[in-house]
Amino acid sequence: MSIYKHGIATARKATAIATPVTSTANVTVVIGTAPVNMAEDPYKAANVPIAAYSRADAVAKMGWSEDFKKYTIMQSVYASFNVFAVAPLVMINVLDPNNENHITAVTGAECTVANKKALIDAEGVLLDTITVTNPDSEEALTVNEDYVTSFADDGTVIIGFTEAGVSKIGNSVSVAYSKLNPEGVTYEDIIGGYDVSKRVKKGLEVIADIFPKYGIIPGTLIAPGFSQVPAVNTALAAKSQLIYSLFSCKCISDIDSSEAGAQSIDAVRDWKNSNGYSDRRTFAVWPKVNVDGYVYYFSAQLAALLQRLAADNGGVPSESPDNKLLKISGLVLEDGTEINFDLDEANDYLNANGVISAVNIDGFLAWGNNTAVYPQSADVVDRWVTSVMMFDYIENNFKRHFFSSVGNKINYRTIEDVVLGENLALNSLKGSGDIAGGEISFSRDENPIEQILAGHITFKERLATYPPMEDITNVFEFDPTILQAALEGGTSNG
Numbered sequence: 001m002s003i004y005k006h007g008i009a010t011a012r013k014a015t016a017i018a019t020p021v022t023s024t025a026n027v028t029v030v031i032g033t034a035p036v037n038m039a040e041d042p043y044k045a046a047n048v049p050i051a052a053y054s055r056a057d058a059v060a061k062m063g064w065s066e067d068f069k070k071y072t073i074m075q076s077v078y079a080s081f082n083v084f085a086v087a088p089l090v091m092i093n094v095l096d097p098n099n100e101n102h103i104t105a106v107t108g109a110e111c112t113v114a115n116k117k118a119l120i121d122a123e124g125v126l127l128d129t130i131t132v133t134n135p136d137s138e139e140a141l142t143v144n145e146d147y148v149t150s151f152a153d154d155g156t157v158i159i160g161f162t163e164a165g166v167s168k169i170g171n172s173v174s175v176a177y178s179k180l181n182p183e184g185v186t187y188e189d190i191i192g193g194y195d196v197s198k199r200v201k202k203g204l205e206v207i208a209d210i211f212p213k214y215g216i217i218p219g220t221l222i223a224p225g226f227s228q229v230p231a232v233n234t235a236l237a238a239k240s241q242l243i244y245s246l247f248s249c250k251c252i253s254d255i256d257s258s259e260a261g262a263q264s265i266d267a268v269r270d271w272k273n274s275n276g277y278s279d280r281r282t283f284a285v286w287p288k289v290n291v292d293g294y295v296y297y298f299s300a301q302l303a304a305l306l307q308r309l310a311a312d313n314g315g316v317p318s319e320s321p322d323n324k325l326l327k328i329s330g331l332v333l334e335d336g337t338e339i340n341f342d343l344d345e346a347n348d349y350l351n352a353n354g355v356i357s358a359v360n361i362d363g364f365l366a367w368g369n370n371t372a373v374y375p376q377s378a379d380v381v382d383r384w385v386t387s388v389m390m391f392d393y394i395e396n397n398f399k400r401h402f403f404s405s406v407g408n409k410i411n412y413r414t415i416e417d418v419v420l421g422e423n424l425a426l427n428s429l430k431g432s433g434d435i436a437g438g439e440i441s442f443s444r445d446e447n448p449i450e451q452i453l454a455g456h457i458t459f460k461e462r463l464a465t466y467p468p469m470e471d472i473t474n475v476f477e478f479d480p481t482i483l484q485a486a487l488e489g490g491t492s493n494g
Contacts, residue, residue: 018085019085020053020054020055020081020085020086020087021085021086021308021311022053022087022088023086023087023307024216024315025310025315025316025317025389025393026219026220026307026309026310026317027089027090027217027219027220027307028076028080028089028090028222028303028304029090029091029218029220029221029222030072030073030075030076030089030090030223031092031094031203031206031207031221031222031223031226032071032073032075032093032094032223032224032225032226033070033071033072033094033095033182033185033225034062034063034071034072034073034091035062035071035124035155035180036062036063036093036095036097037063037124037125037127038059038062038064038151038155039060040060042097043097045061045062045093046095046097046099047092047094047096047192047200047201047203047206049091049206049209049210049213049214050062050091050092050093051088051090051091051216052077052087052089052090052091053087053088054081055077058081058091059077062091064077065155066294067123068295068296069225070123071095071182072223072224072226072297073093075296075297075300076089076224076300076304077089077091078294078296078300079301080303080304080307082292083291083292083301083304083327084304084305084307084308086304086307086311088214090218092206092207094189094190094192094203095182097126097180101184102180102181102182102184103126103178103179103180104179104180104181104184105176105177106122106175106176106178106179107176108176109175109176109177110172110173111159111173111174111175112171112172113161113170113172113173116160116166117159117160118132118158118159118161118172118175119152119156119157119158120156120157120159120177121156122156122157123154123155123156123180124155124181125156125157125178125179126177126180127151129177129178130143130149130157130159131175131176132147132159132174133173133174133175134170134173134174135172137168139168141168141169141173145162145165146161146162146168147165148160159173159175187226187229187231189202190204190223190226190232190235191203191204191231191232192204193205204235204239207221207243208243210243211243211246217247217249217396217400218243218247218249219310219317219392220250220252220303221236221239221240221250222252222253222300223236223299224254224297224299227251227252227253227297228253228254228255228256228257228258228297229256230275230276230277232253233253233276234276236251236253236282237251237279237281240281241281246396246399246403247392247399249281249396250281250282250283250385250388250392251281251282251283252282252284252285252302252303253282253283253299253372254285254286254288254297254298254299255268255271255272255277255285255286257288258333258334258335259334259335261334262286262287263333263334265339265349265350268349268350268353269349269355272284272353272354272355272372273353277354277372278354278372278373278376279371279372280371280373280381280383280388281371281388282371283372284354284356284372285299285302285355285356286298286350286357287333287334287357288331288334289328289330289331289358290328290329290331290332291327291328295332298357298358301326301328302321302326305321305324306321309321314432316390316393316429317386317389317390317393318386318390318434318465318466319386320385320386320468321356321366321368321385322356322366322367322368322369322385322468323365323366324365324366325363325365326358326363326364328358329364331358342359343359343361346358346367346368350367350368351367351368351370352375353374354371354372354373354374354375354376355368355372356370356385368385369384369385369468369470371383371384371385384467384468385468386465386467386468387467390465391465394425394426394429394438397425401421401422401425402418402422405417405418415442415457418440418442418459422440422459422461423440426438426463433466435463435464435465436463436464436465436466437464438462438463438464439461439462439463440459440460440462441460441461442459442460446460
């Protein structure tokens with residue numbers, strides 16, 4: 001490039017990512033795989049909850065890769081921070097460099113040396129495992145004396161040689177290393193478990209550590225790339241029932257759109273029913289989405305949208321995702337085949353069977369208000385996604401706000417504090433239009449002296465959420481009298 005400037009030039013600056021808004025409701029918890037070889041300590045980045053409040057924060061803690069299929073957590077990193085600009089995102093990576101099934105050894109890889117550099121053209125390389133050898137003399141080079149290693153922007157590795165190192169090599173070097181093997185992660189790793197003897201949690205069991213570590217109540221559990229496995233969906237639904245023995249939330253599970261699943265819209269219902277996607281806390285979605293050239297699972301996109309809707313509503317999850325802009329460019333099957341269907345098909349084959357999808361009406365919109373339990377149950381508390389979200393939100397807040405009352409004396413003041421405090425919260429939600437109304441009460445009839453002596457107190461809370469406007473009908477009619485009046489008033493006989 002010429003140093004002397006004479007002429008005209010342009011330059012481009014990378015598109016700035018909007019500062020994420022923070023939501024305390026509908027916080028996404030994503031379980032999957034991440035390129036943790038790029039993390040500060042790869043060997044301590046598995047099976048622990050990690051919260052991120054920006055894209056840079058997430059990348060620093062979990063690494064970055066555009067291979068969303070191998071590194072599934074990246075789908076949520078992109079959806080949360082690049083697409084919807086919402087935080088926090090809680091990530092649980094199960095790809096463990098300490099697990100021999102999750103790493104692959106590479107030996108004798110030849111790398112060309114040019115300009116004192118060599119490139120390991122592979123992702124997932126663990127830098128501390130790299131050894132560099134002169135292939136002719138078989139002399140091993142010393143890290144930090146003869147060479148240093150670093151990651152390129154695309155996750156590959158650059159080996160930079162010092163003057164001392166250059167003197168020991170020719171035009172190529174032999175490299176050995178270990179790299180992550182995301183293909184070695186199974187759905188059993190996602191489900192995880194608890195080792196009683198070692199007191200170690202793995203997979204979904206790690207969700208219990210989120211609240212005590214960060215004070216964050218999980219809002220949505222997802223496992224993109226794995227939730228289309230029925231066993232994972234079942235585990236997600238079970239885990240969402242009770243977290244940290246206090247809180248409840250929902251999960252978003254993907255209906256399989258591979259050859260083994262539902263590759264056509266009319267096959268979705270049978271696959272869903274045959275594989276047990278029918279819990280009231282499950283939001284079932286189909287198929288996958290295309291965003292900015294990236295193909296990934298619908299669950300990651302919908303979770304980010306739900307969190308953004310709550311953030312824009314003052315942290316209250318009363319807004320349905322239905323008819324909201326998804327910011328996607330298309331719908332695809334597992335193999336990448338684009339799929340299209342009309343509004344009637346989306347209604348009859350998907351929404352009518354408890355599946356949320358998208359329709360293209362001046363842009364792709366999320367389409368559906370029903371949880372996966374529909375049509376088996378049409379109870380408003382079970383059926384509507386807004387009812388599930390709001391009941392969880394109100395119940396979780398009650399438990400958190402009044403947990404300090406546990407252990408207090410059972411007297412009038414304690415009872416009054418709970419009743420007044422909760423009614424104040426319900427009135428606030430009514431005033432903001434998030435619920436139709438609610439009331440908590442304490443009844444002597446439901447609290448006999450025997451129960452009080454045993455330390456048990458029962459309150460009763462009634463509340464009503466607003467159902468979504470699922471269907472609007474306007475009956476049009478031709479009225480000839482209007483025409484007659486117009487003609488009589490607008491003509492002249494003279």
